[in-house]
Amino acid sequence: MHRFANPARFQRLSAAILPWTAGATVILLIVGLYISLIGSPRDYQQGDTVRIMYIHVPAAWMSLFVYVNMAIAAACGLVWKHPLADLFAKAAAPVGAGFTLICLVTGSLWGAPMWGTWWVWDARLTSVLILFFLYLGYMALVNAFDDPQRGTRAGNVLLLVGIVNVPIIKFSVDWWNTLHQPASVIRMGGPTIDGSMLVPLLVMALGFTAYFITVVLLRLRAEIVQRKIQTMRLTEAQG
Amino acid sequence: MTEFFAMGGYAAYVWSSYALAALVMVGLLAATLKALRSAETTLKALEGSRPPRRRRARNGAAASPAAEVGEG
Numbered sequence: 001m002h003r004f005a006n007p008a009r010f011q012r013l014s015a016a017i018l019p020w021t022a023g024a025t026v027i028l029l030i031v032g033l034y035i036s037l038i039g040s041p042r043d044y045q046q047g048d049t050v051r052i053m054y055i056h057v058p059a060a061w062m063s064l065f066v067y068v069n070m071a072i073a074a075a076c077g078l079v080w081k082h083p084l085a086d087l088f089a090k091a092a093a094p095v096g097a098g099f100t101l102i103c104l105v106t107g108s109l110w111g112a113p114m115w116g117t118w119w120v121w122d123a124r125l126t127s128v129l130i131l132f133f134l135y136l137g138y139m140a141l142v143n144a145f146d147d148p149q150r151g152t153r154a155g156n157v158l159l160l161v162g163i164v165n166v167p168i169i170k171f172s173v174d175w176w177n178t179l180h181q182p183a184s185v186i187r188m189g190g191p192t193i194d195g196s197m198l199v200p201l202l203v204m205a206l207g208f209t210a211y212f213i214t215v216v217l218l219r220l221r222a223e224i225v226q227r228k229i230q231t232m233r234l235t236e237a238q239g
Numbered sequence: 240m241t242e243f244f245a246m247g248g249y250a251a252y253v254w255s256s257y258a259l260a261a262l263v264m265v266g267l268l269a270a271t272l273k274a275l276r277s278a279e280t281t282l283k284a285l286e287g288s289r290p291p292r293r294r295r296a297r298n299g300a301a302a303s304p305a306a307e308v309g310e311g
Binding site for chain 2: 033037038042047048049051052055056059094095098101102105106109110112113211214215218219221222225226228229232233
């Protein structure tokens with residue numbers, strides 16, 4: 001892994017990968033949108049509102065996936081002092097926050113017609129809201145220090161502490177009584193959801209993942225350039 | 240076609256979900272690209288102004304380093 005952690009090598013590598021991930025994002029999302037909106041049946045109970053699921057569930061998966069990735073990067077950043085690991089967490093945070101926001105709002109838009117309420121303070125919804133605040137808190141913390149290294153270190157600690165929230169979100173539907181339905185895809189004994197709905201779900205999830213990789217690579221490139229500018233200004237200021 | 244847009248009476252909920260997701264994702268991508276472009280432009284400008292600066296620093300030992308900072 002250390003070979004890829006060199007920023008100059010990363011810039012070359014990411015330039016080679018980016019066209020592929022960008023292309024995959026476009027194709028997967030176009031196909032995903034088509035089968036989500038047109039190519040899949042409406043639910044016999046929920047009617048067309050089931051189509052909200054193809055946005056809501058992949059966004060929820062991504063909100064956790066991105067967070068776990070950031071926490072792993074935070075651990076690497078703290079232990080091995082990897083500049084790229086710190087930058088990854090910083091670059092991924094707004095994307096993770098965006099997915100969490102999409103998850104929360106689409107959940108609300110789905111809950112309003114199906115549950116009869118926009119919001120309830122139950123375990124699943126509250127723990128996801130906490131995840132959203134963890135993202136926002138991390139972004140605020142990283143930018144709160146004059147010294148960027150102190151900022152990322154404080155942010156990394158927050159990410160590692162906040163990881164306890166991840167299993168709480170995942171198992172909240174099993175541990176507590178909640179209005180939210182239990183898992184129907186990632187569960188012991190295989191998915192209980194019908195294939196005609198599982199396929200659009202998975203295609204959208206892959207599309208979101210490709211989107212995440214593309215945007216994070218772009219953001220990492222920007223962060224590396226930004227660091228370079230900082231060092232150049234610093235060496236100039238020191239004469 | 241109208242049936243498609245009506246979404247079985249749930250048009251407001253379904254379409255606002257998809258619109259929000261599109262808005263967040265496209266907005267984030269646009270902001271990212273904008274930040275990347277501006278950072279690259281700044282870097283290029285800095286690198287472009289660097290070589291003459293170095294030469295000047297080598298030749299004119301009398302020039303105070305503090306005077307150069309302000310130009311950046």
